[in-house]
Amino acid sequence: MRTSVFRWxxxxxxxxxxxxxxxxxxxxxxxxxxVKPYEREHLADLIMGLDRNPVSSTYLDHVFxxxxxxxxxxxxxGGGCGCN
Amino acid sequence: xxxxIVAMAAMLALALPAWAGTGGVQxxxxxxxxxxxxxxxxxxxxxxxxMINFWASWCGPCRQEMPxxxxxxxQYKDMGFVLLGVNxxxxxxxxxxxxxxxxxxxxxxxxxxxxxxxLYQVQAMPTTVIVDRQGIVRFVHxxxxxxxxxxxxxxxxxxxxx
Amino acid sequence: MAALCLAAVPALAGVLPEDRVDALYHRxxxxxxxxQGPSILVQKRIGDHFAVNANYYQDMISSASIDVLLSxxxxxxxxxxxxxxxxxxxxxxxxxxxxxxxVEPDYKANTAYYSVSQDMFGDLTxxxxxxxxxxxxxxxxxxxxxxxxxxxxxxQRADHRVYGLSIxxxxxRNLVGTLNYQFSSDQGxxxxxxxxxxxxxxxxxxxxxxxxxxxxxxxxxxxxxxxLKYYLPYRAALTGQYRFxxxxxxxxxxxxxxxxxxxxxxxxxxxxxxxxxxxxxxSFYSDLFPYANYSNYMARDRELAAFxxxxxGLEASYAFSIPRLTWIQKSTATLSFDRMxxxxxxxxxxxxxxxxxxxxxAGAEPIYSLDANVYQAYVSLWF
Numbered sequence: 276m277r278t279s280v281f282r283w284x285x286x287x288x289x290x291x292x293x294x295x296x297x298x299x300x301x302x303x304x305x306x307x308x309x310v311k312p313y314e315r316e317h318l319a320d321l322i323m324g325l326d327r328n329p330v331s332s333t334y335l336d337h338v339f340x341x342x343x344x345x346x347x348x349x350x351x352x353g354g355g356c357g358c359n
Numbered sequence: 360x361x362x363x364i365v366a367m368a369a370m371l372a373l374a375l376p377a378w379a380g381t382g383g384v385q386x387x388x389x390x391x392x393x394x395x396x397x398x399x400x401x402x403x404x405x406x407x408x409x410m411i412n413f414w415a416s417w418c419g420p421c422r423q424e425m426p427x428x429x430x431x432x433x434q435y436k437d438m439g440f441v442l443l444g445v446n447x448x449x450x451x452x453x454x455x456x457x458x459x460x461x462x463x464x465x466x467x468x469x470x471x472x473x474x475x476x477x478l479y480q481v482q483a484m485p486t487t488v489i490v491d492r493q494g495i496v497r498f499v500h501x502x503x504x505x506x507x508x509x510x511x512x513x514x515x516x517x518x519x520x521x
Numbered sequence: 522m523a524a525l526c527l528a529a530v531p532a533l534a535g536v537l538p539e540d541r542v543d544a545l546y547h548r549x550x551x552x553x554x555x556x557q558g559p560s561i562l563v564q565k566r567i568g569d570h571f572a573v574n575a576n577y578y579q580d581m582i583s584s585a586s587i588d589v590l591l592s593x594x595x596x597x598x599x600x601x602x603x604x605x606x607x608x609x610x611x612x613x614x615x616x617x618x619x620x621x622x623x624v625e626p627d628y629k630a631n632t633a634y635y636s637v638s639q640d641m642f643g644d645l646t647x648x649x650x651x652x653x654x655x656x657x658x659x660x661x662x663x664x665x666x667x668x669x670x671x672x673x674x675x676x677q678r679a680d681h682r683v684y685g686l687s688i689x690x691x692x693x694r695n696l697v698g699t700l701n702y703q704f705s706s707d708q709g710x711x712x713x714x715x716x717x718x719x720x721x722x723x724x725x726x727x728x729x730x731x732x733x734x735x736x737x738x739x740x741x742x743x744x745x746x747x748x749l750k751y752y753l754p755y756r757a758a759l760t761g762q763y764r765f766x767x768x769x770x771x772x773x774x775x776x777x778x779x780x781x782x783x784x785x786x787x788x789x790x791x792x793x794x795x796x797x798x799x800x801x802x803x804s805f806y807s808d809l810f811p812y813a814n815y816s817n818y819m820a821r822d823r824e825l826a827a828f829x830x831x832x833x834g835l836e837a838s839y840a841f842s843i844p845r846l847t848w849i850q851k852s853t854a855t856l857s858f859d860r861m862x863x864x865x866x867x868x869x870x871x872x873x874x875x876x877x878x879x880x881x882x883a884g885a886e887p888i889y890s891l892d893a894n895v896y897q898a899y900v901s902l903w904f
Contacts, residue, residue: 308643312484313447313476314694317752319417322782322790323697325689325750330543330562330576331857331897338549338895339832342863344800344825345766345774347683347703348744357644357691358418358484359502359536419536482643504569 312357319356326350383497386411386490387478391445391468394458399443399468401490408435408518409490410442410511413470413481416457417448420503421485425463427508431515432465438519439492445470447481487511491518537572537610538564543901551861551893553585558599560899570610574619578602587889588823591871592717592731596662596669600625606634613640626669627660627714632681645691655681661714677710695752705742712736718821719871720810721883727874728883729809734820737805742768746776757783771804772825788841792857794834802827808869809884823868823889830863836897850903857897864890 310318317323326332332350340346386409390400401409412428414421425444432442442465446454449471458467470476479488483501489511491497498514500507541564548557558579566572579602585595606619614637621632636651661675682705689699712734722730746764753759764776780794803825805818836857843849869886 308645310643310645310691310694311473311476311481312486312644313413313415313473313481315484315691316415316417316448317695318691318697320752320756320758322756322758322784323750323752325697325699327782328543328855328899328901330545330560330899330901331855333576334545334547334560334578334897335859335895338859338861339798342824342861343774343798343830344768344770344772344803345742345744345764345776345798347705347742347766348685348701348746348764350687350699350701356418356484356536357640358420359504506569 315355315357319358324355383495386488386494386496387475389475389478391470391475394455394467394469399466401443401494404441405494406439406492408440408492408515410440410515411445411479411488411490412442413445413447413476413479413484413486413488415447415484416453418484422457422461423505424485424503424508425461428511429463429465431508431512432463435515435519436465440515440519441465443468445475447473447476447484449473489514489518492521537566537570537608537615538574539903540565541901541903543899545897545899548896549893550896552587552891553590555583556580572608572610574606574608576602576604578604580625587870587872588716591875593715594664598626598669600628613644614638627662627671629658629660631656636685647687647689649685649687649689651683651685651687653681653683653685655679655683657681657709659710659714675714677714679707679709679711681708682706692749695754697750699746699748701744701746703742703744705740705744707740707742709738710736711738711740712820713822716820716822718807718810718819719883720813720815722813726878728879729871729874730813732813732819734822735818736820737770737818740769742766757781770825772801774798774800788839790838790840790853792834792836792838794832794836794859796832796834797829798832799829800827802867806867808867808871821868823865826868827866828863828868829866830861832859832861834859848904852900852902854900855898857895857899859895861893861895862890863892864888 321327336349386401388401390398393399414425416422428442428444432440444463444465444467446467447470448454451469451471454467479486485503487498487500488496489498497518500510543560543562545560545562546557547560549555558581560576560578562574562576564572564574580600581597582600583595583597589595600623602621602623604619604621606617609616617634617636617638619634621634623630632653632655634651634653636649638647638649640647657679659677659679661672662669663672683703685701685703687699687701689697692698716734717731718734719729719731721728744764744766746762748760748762750758750760758781760778760780762776762778766772766774766776776796776798778794778796780792782790782792784790803820805816806820806822806825807815808821808826810819834857836855838853838855840851840853843852865888868889869884870889871886873881873886874883
């Protein structure tokens, strides 16, 4: 069970990195990004951050995890200014 | 005026290949309002080396690079060099507030409808474009990391002497 | 295609986290338990490509909970957790790794984690793959002559592996979406050395007899979640998140969370949230087993019971400036309050029969419910 998950994840990672290389290395992908870099004003706003206060969100996640059976899949990185 | 920009943009869009990177193309002309109320056109600077920097007050690397751009401008402005800061924000309020705190001496132009950003196919914030004395785009740089100002100065130095 | 790409734009970089320090005081009070302590988090960039972070966290526990009162006695203990981590940014890829160490008198846990995050597609998409591995050592405290110490005959281990995949996608100028999947695998001693199950025993005055719990030695879990975050035109943000959880113990759980953040004029920001959680019981859970040795696996831990909970949260943050210290770019002070209300569906308050034997039939005690208050006060400095 463990090794098949690991193999699947390795293949998935290769696929993702291949896709990343194609789409990020050049402006030649078939679909152009529909939100331009100069249109990201609202997304760059602090209130749109996916995890604004990690010290607090980590603590609250811990409070819920100790009392509940479920755990995980609570956050992601991304969004934001997209600068550089 | 706006129809002229649109017409120019349409012609150039048809003629322009995907030049995301190396230049060698005639820099698209534009006319924008500046911070001090004047109307500024790119054609005014024919014969000068022109550096166009696309920036926004919400963009950290943009704010970081602007004081350095200011010193570059002061260093080369008497040698036939001009720096135009194009602000891409739809609302000038935040840009003006930031310029109050951190003023620069080079002209700042407003592009509230992103017309010039689209014309120049801006792909990152900030984007710096350097145009030579004949109006050809010679250098395009996406983003800003400390040390990039050296690349700008190398490019300016080689174009100034032409 | 390849030739065109060669003449392309140079690789664009992602962004490292900002330099900041957070000092938090946390306090949980509910169900006879009080847990409080500090959490200090420091994040610092080093150069243009590296960032490091460190966290010091403590739980000072004072527990007279329903579980403790049923089969043990109130206790106090402290758990200390220290973690360090680093991030390396190369082009559009961010590599992170870190280590967490948690120590309390009867539980020592070490966790190592690693993740890779890739910005792509004009920086509209971020894909993150993560892996973490935990090694736990479990002991049992016993009281002799009023002093707590480890039972030398009890030493167990547990291993954890977590694989994660996250995708965040900018959908419009005002909307960000995320999808997360997490697969976890636990192995070893997954029970509690202190908790017990109860089974019906007519020979016992209280109507039941307590017995050790028996847990499976493995557990695999799947969690799927999605969220949307929307920027409102008058400058506010609304977030909705849903998570589905299922595991090999038969637990199915749903979590729904709504969050609204509203900056106000004059330095204030308010944040309100509602969280609804619903869980189905584990297959080997029962509040009261019909007889001894009913099944191979038996548990009465309320964390595995069927219950639903609703949590209301309110947070107020004030941005202030410190004129003397110009190297501090921004500083905020935040107060946060959460009220968590848990209603169990098949977990009963067995203390009723314990303290009043014969008055209430075993299995007819009132259903237990729990209200807890969670307080946080923290100061954040950006430099």
